Amino acid sequence: MFNRTPIAPLEYTRKLWMRSWVGLTMLFLYAPLILLMIFSFNDSKRNVVWKGFTLKYYEKALNNDSLVEALVNSLTIAALATNVSLVIGALAAVALWRFQFPFKGLVEGTMSLPIIVPEICLGVAFLIFFAKVDWPTDLPWPLNLSAITIAHITFCFPFVAMVVRARLASFNKEEEEAAKDLGATEWQAFRDVLLPHIRPALVAGALLAFTLSLDDFVITFFTSGPDTITFPVKVYSMVRFSVTPEVNAASTILILLTVILTFIALKLQGVKGIAETH
């Protein structure tokens, strides 16, 4: 990093104050997470002093049935919501990109609302809705997750549609026409030409939907019945009532899961592709 050449005017990143600024910002963003991860291995009830390495809180967390159940529920909901969102979102994107139809503006506007409307409002809407229609709450697993899953799909699929539509904008319609010219039917042209083109957007949209679903607390908080608990809701109640090292351990597991997912996304898309999604 030592470079004798004087700093050129636009080499902002070689300026000390700029480097410190970025460094401090990164510290601000990461220090809490890293400390949390480190102290999940700390052999002490009270969080602050290092008392030696232990895995006992991981053991405790993994033996905590309701915590594990919450995690399994969260992952199940995320997987279901991602798949359905992907299909509905992609269809919506294709419909808006391809066709001119009456009330198109209305459909387009309504579809962007779940992104804009505050989570709390969406949450209470689902609370009232499921109460009003008497949605059954005593179904066996995994049907008892249906209400939460429906809610998650509603706020996930517009994001998928947005990402896919951005990708569709770069599609050359002549490719599809060429396929049809060579004898493909409407469906074959869609499957063989359009679908491969939007694949990167589907991957990005799936990751986005999965993360959003796994991340959601507020809407789930309002939608979940007394017996259906998700990981964020469980962690919330643990944080509310007592901060235990178990939460550190469980959080560390989820952080690592996120990092792994992000790196899979990186392998699939490259950093730039991910950046463009947002």
Place this chain on the structure above:
Amino acid sequence: MSGALQDWKSQKKPFAAVVSAPVFWLALFFVAPMAIVWLYSFGQNAGPVDIEISGTLDNYKRATEWLYVSIFLKSFAVAALTTLLCLIIGFPVAMAITFAAPKWRPWLLLGIMLPFWTNLLIRTYALMALMGTNGYMNKGLAGLWEGASWLRTLVGMQPLEAWTPVQLLYNNFAVVLGLVYVHLPFMVLPLYSALDRLDKSLIEASLDLGAGHFKTFMQIVVPLAAPGIVAGVMITLIPALGAYLTPDLMGGTDSQMIANVIERQFKRANDWPFGAALSFLLIYAMFILIAFQSMRANKVKEV
């Protein structure tokens, strides 16, 4: 390169195939629930579980009481302060990413995005652990305090009294810090994409014509990055205004924001019609913000 749109009538079957599922879903699981909330906001409790939709405006009247107006104003102030801090912290970071060497740029971007992908609750919790009375932030402050005390003894003054841990959590400061922590990536990414599109030779031209870095920043970079700044502000301000988790976990009794008040109507206070009215007022506030932005965007286009 996309050609003209197709009329739905010319291809009814494919159109029905792609459009029915999203529209059906949206109508049943978004429009219907929102419509019920909207109707409830004109209703009143008519028993322990029943709500009568009577067309009353009482809920909205009640929302104009000073207690609720002040909470609305306060939520707005907190969200605005959060957005401002995110802008101040985020702009140099976005600049640094834009002008970083190509091999560094993706990693810096990833550094900003990784927290964004991490669970919100966990991040809030991690920050709380850091800010607790036994947390590292207090330890750091204690160190500074002792350092100051030692400096005083050096110049022959009385040492300061012993450090007592301060309550950093459960107040308005904690809420703003928590919101900034959570929303910073939302601000940096749109700023970066605006700055990345900026022709670097415009900055060089300004420097070449005698402007210093600060003047160049104010006269060239900021005006040209304005769309990105507006996007970043909106994308930070809107979720911050409706934030529930951060004020709930990190705030004190006096730092409740509008989302917390809405939640209370549905859980503890059990006054759903009033909660519904507050909820729609919050949505209307968002609409006004977005309308302002699009008006501004149109104006820029006309000029």
Place this chain on the structure above:
Amino acid sequence: MTQAKQPIIQIRNVSKRFGKVTAVDNISLDILAGEFFVLLGPSGCGKTTLLRMIAGFEMPTEGQIIIDGQDMSLVPPNKRPVNMVFQSYAVFPHMNVTDNVGYGLRISGVSKGEIRDRVAEALELVKLGGFEDRMPDQMSGGQRQRVALARSLVMRPKVLLLDEPLSALDAKLRAQMQFELADLQDKVGITFVTVTHDQDEALSMASRVAVINKGEVAQLAPPADLYEYPANRFVADFVGSVNIFEGKLTLDEPDKAAVDCPGLGKIYLNHGVTGPHGADVWVALRPEKIYLHVPGEGKAVRAAAQDAPDGHNLARGTIKGMSYLGDITLYEIQLEGGQMIRVSRPNLSRHDQEDFTWDDKVSMHWRADSPVVLLS
């Protein structure tokens, strides 16, 4: 050019490395006050890097740049007495023409009245009177370039730097701007330093040209010298079209020299070249300096000229390709030795292009002062 010929920019042993890539390799040259100096070279040769170092946007890894007697090492671009016209023009899109041109003056705190006068004067100079309130997106590329020019000239810099000023213009406009730039430079008397990859541009505008190759100066000379007396094969080949033949120097005296080129025969020059006897050298011969005629006729023409010994500066071949370009016709001729040679012939009358056609046997000759012997 009223000023005395003294250097306004002195470049002293300047090198610039980006990581392992050397963009500029130990260049030293002087740019004189009041001249129209052109840095010419293929893309990636380091010429733009050199210009950007003069402007202050890149810092030399080694060496020193002195402008008007002052070392620029620690002087930021906004404090340098030079201004630049960018390749993309970099006209500020959010300001109208007046605000763009007045930007630098506003920054340096010039009074409003003076700004108004100087902006008007600068716009007049670049023939943009009447465009004061236009926004850049309402102007053509050529007009935006004039804004960029006016914006720099209004600062009255000691040196005006132009980075590929004509590359984004279409052919007709480019030709017109070449003249206008040269004219403008003459009018304002400011030193112009231009970077280009286009040899026509360099030859038509410059008072002196530095040809840059791989970060080094291949030759520094006025345009005519560059064309008529290239210093090496790179310059001969890069500036204009040329035939190059390898040979051995067999005769080298102060007033005559000869090179034996396998396939082309003996080449005689009416001046010495001061190269080591028997050395491997190259002979450059421009296509337009070769006379073409029907076999047999050539000897008679040559006998009249009498400028080379018998058997020298003569060649025979067969026309293998020709392209009619209007003002001239280009011939690709295969020599008896098998090599190809390019000859161009002006179409002085309407029927000249009918004189020769494919597969015609032709003979060629050239004057003894036409070939250039290159040692590297």
